[in-house]
Amino acid sequence: MSLFHFPSDVRYACQCCGACCRDTWEIRVEPDAAERVLAADWRSCCTIDSKEDSPFKLIKGNTSVLTFKRHDDACVFLGEGNRCRMHERFGIEIKPFVCQRFPYRFVETPGGVYVGMSFACPSVLQGEGPLVADAPAEAERIHAINQTEHLHVNEPIQLDKTLNLSWDEYQQIEQTLDAIFSHEEYSVAHCLIAGHAWLSMLRRLMRQAGPTALPFFIKQTTDENFARVFKIAQRPVAHGALKRMLLGSFLSFRNTLRPGQSRLFLIPRLTFANLRHWCRWGSVPLEPLDKCVSYKNFAPSHELLEDAETQSILRRYYRHALFRKELVQGTDLFWGYCYLVLVHGLIEYYAAGLKAAGEENPARAIQVVEKYFVHHSTFGRTFLYHPAMLLIFQRVFDRPNFAHTIVLG
Ligand code: SF4
Ligand code: SF4
Incomplete structure (x- = not known):
């Protein structure tokens, strides 16, 4: 069991503002997630042009890493009320790791796991919602998804x-x-x-x-x-x-x-x-x-x-x-x-x-x-x-x- 450390003054509750699915974010889609999406009926929840055969494109300047195509400067899966249609249709597990994790980011240290939060999220920035420390189960669930992606301090x-x-x-x-x-x-x-x-x-x-x-x-x-x-x-x-x-x-x-x-x-x-x-x-x-x-x-x-x-x-x-x-x-x-x-x-x-x-x-x-x-x-x-x-x-x-x-x- 890892020892978790929570920030004492950082709050978060998703406000469905869609900021993390818009603008300049280039969401990294790992190969497993790309396979999951292609194996599902992704067209049913996507704003993509019917002529296109994939919801992915390469990240700018990179020849191998995929991201989602954009529509109106947003991810092609972003739907009404700034909700992720892929999430609504197939559940959270189908999404790439970064989508499941944001705005959490974990740092593994000799003293345990530190639960970091991104101030790019308006809820975290403005301090809206309950304290992150009051929802330890949520942080621990997200931490367990893909431990190879965590940051390390040795x-x-x-x-x-x-x-x-x-x-x-x-x-x-x-x-x-x-x-x-x-x-x-x-x-x-x-x-x-x-x-x-x-x-x-x-x-x-x-x-x-x-x-x-x-x-x-x-x-x-x-x-x-x-x-x-x-x-x-x-x-x-x-x-x-x-x-x-x-x-x-x-x-x-x-x-x-x-x-x-x-x-x-x-x-x-x-x-x-x-x-x-x-x-x-x-x-x-x-x-x-x-x-x-x-x-x-x-x-x-x-x-x-x-x-x-x-x-x-x-x-x-x-x-x-x-x-x-x-x-x-x-x-x-x-x-x-x-x-x-x-x-x-x-x-x-x-x-x-x-x-x-x-x-x-x-x-x-x-x-x-x-x-x-x-x-x-x-x-x-x-x-x-x-x-x-x-x-x-x-x-x-x-x-x-x-x-x-x-x-x-
Ligand atoms: S930026 Fe934060 S509040 Fe807005 S949709 Fe993403 S996680 Fe939710
Ligand atoms: S897949 Fe869903 S959560 Fe991820 S960027 Fe697209 S709309 Fe947002």
Whole structure:
């Protein structure tokens, strides 16, 4: 029997909004599920053109993985009231694994199974429905469907490229970062910067004094209620042009990785992107939003995320990112935390882009970024292994004002 851990503050009840079956989702259909669908009378519950002989197509840029064809930008099985007609006709078991699992995602660790939830789901994002922790049987049922697909965190866990941690040590760090985020008298932006300062100090100390420094540092900073790192977080050292350059290059790199784009000219292209974003020239590519946003209409600011409701959602989001082990999904902990800081910059950028397109709810930006850069994307890791980006970002992650710049620049 696995030991399950549930988030204490995440709620979910499907509202049948259809968001997970629409827009840019390319649902991965595993071979077994494709066979199940083809063996059933799939035409009876599908909006497909009668001339077509299959409900599948290949995922963009992939020569072997199937997804469902689309009709009006939705999966061909999506029916009235945003209900899955295939599910209604044949039962949940016929659907691909990702359809059965969403918005759950499980992380297997040395300490048990952590039940992670996707903030791309509007119900999870807005905190609607009962606590996930109150429906353990549902999570355990979904967990049992296909255990080979779960994420794993194994010992040793790296704090950075030179320092290894045991599972217990990692947990102590995660709990301390969570304690920093739970300081509601500070904005989420200041908590993110304080966390970066705390981890940077811990790395320096552990490099000098070894693993014994960890409990000492945790005790000392907890006893002073993190006063020192929150004081650092409030220093006015953010750099707006550097932020534009970093996030602009990051977004340009994301688009460069699209199928069909040559990597030959990546470095010159990134250099040009750096320059362009430094000077606020041209537009900002915010895929998958419909169009690029011109710098003239683009006004990102940390103030966009400062209303009480967005702060509350963001705080829940970052604490849940820690809980579902987002910081150590294939990266070292320090890199994972710096990526989380970048994610905050992206959320602000997407909030500004959505606002320019007439969207009033800034929290929608969390949904887009979660889907496109975090929980449903391997981009964070791909970017880590690309030498051109590694070169740029390794330098800036270590800068003492990195988090200030991304969060408040
Ligand atoms: S996005 Fe969430 S609430 Fe909407 S249909 Fe999917 S699971 Fe249900
Ligand atoms: S098969 Fe059903 S649940 Fe899966 S994407 Fe299509 S409509 Fe949604």
